[in-house]
Amino acid sequence: NAGVTQTPKFQVLKTGQSMTLQCAQDMNHEYMSWYRQDPGMGLRLIHYSVGAGITDQGEVPNGYNVSRSTTEDFPLRLLSAAPSQTSVYFCASSYSDRVTTEAFFGQGTRLTVV
Amino acid sequence: GQQVMQIPQYQHVQEGEDFTTYCNSSTTLSNIQWYKQRPGGHPVFLIQLVKSGEVKKQKRLTFQFGEAKKNSSLHITATQTTDVGTYFCAGPSYGKLTFGQGTILTVHP
Numbered sequence: 001n002a003g004v005t006q007t008p009k010f011q012v013l014k015t016g017q018s019m020t021l022q023c024a025q026d027m028n029h030e031y032m033s034w035y036r037q038d039p040g041m042g043l044r045l046i047h048y049s050v051g052a053g054i055t056d057q058g059e060v061p062n063g064y065n066v067s068r069s070t071t072e073d074f075p076l077r078l079l080s081a082a083p084s085q086t087s088v089y090f091c092a093s094s095y096s097d098r099v100t101t102e103a104f105f106g107q108g109t110r111l112t113v114v
Numbered sequence: 115g116q117q118v119m120q121i122p123q124y125q126h127v128q129e130g131e132d133f134t135t136y137c138n139s140s141t142t143l144s145n146i147q148w149y150k151q152r153p154g155g156h157p158v159f160l161i162q163l164v165k166s167g168e169v170k171k172q173k174r175l176t177f178q179f180g181e182a183k184k185n186s187s188l189h190i191t192a193t194q195t196t197d198v199g200t201y202f203c204a205g206p207s208y209g210k211l212t213f214g215q216g217t218i219l220t221v222h223p
Contacts, residue, residue: 030209031209031210033209033210033211035213040123040215041215042120042202042213042214042215042216043157043202043204043211043213043216044213045210045211045212048209048210049209050208050209058210059115090156090157092157092211094209096209099164100162101145101147101162101206102147102159102162103147103149103157103159103204103211104159105156105157105158106156107155107156108156
């Protein structure tokens with residue numbers, strides 16, 4: 001049971017480049033989310049999904065796109081990378097119908113935009 | 115939208131001292147969750163509190179949920195070097211979590 005798998009672990013982009021951060025979970029979780037973590041800012045929600053085919057914006061969605069074509073996968077696309085998107089990105093998933101809805105996090109992707 | 119504030123931002127303690135972090139929400143929460151993130155790691159779930167006034171203990175960690183379900187606290191008794199990391203509270207809402215800014219705990223041996 002792999003849990004939540006994020007790839008890549010590290011990435012350096014040039015300003016203006018695009019890329020996709022991959023996230024996959026094998027726990028059949030309905031809920032999936034993307035967060036970015038910056039020093040002193042905690043974890044801020046970028047986009048989230050409550051099921052396949054359903055996505056919504058979080059607190060900081062600008063510059064990012066998501067889609068959820070399957071229950072397992074929730075990729076995050078950076079359309080045109082900017083230095084302000086230098087951050088650590090975490091994907092998380094959780095059940096929707098349990099008493100305890102703990103979120104399981106991936107290992108994170110450390111992104112640097114130069 | 116919902117906002118979750120957490121204080122202090124940093125806490126430095128000597129090993130053996132106690133530590134407390136506080137969390138306040140702008141709205142009433144259905145439940146509150148606490149996570150720990152070790153340096154260089156990812157957040158890991160510690161506990162969920164659901165009932166008004168609930169108190170739960172995990173060894174040296176004590177978690178409280180306020181009577182109005184808008185605030186919570188985490189208290190660590192007699193800190194150890196293994197307690198270092200960032201502690202986050204989070205308020206769940208239909209598939210998403212709103213996190214506090216976190217409290218970074220350092221423990222000096």
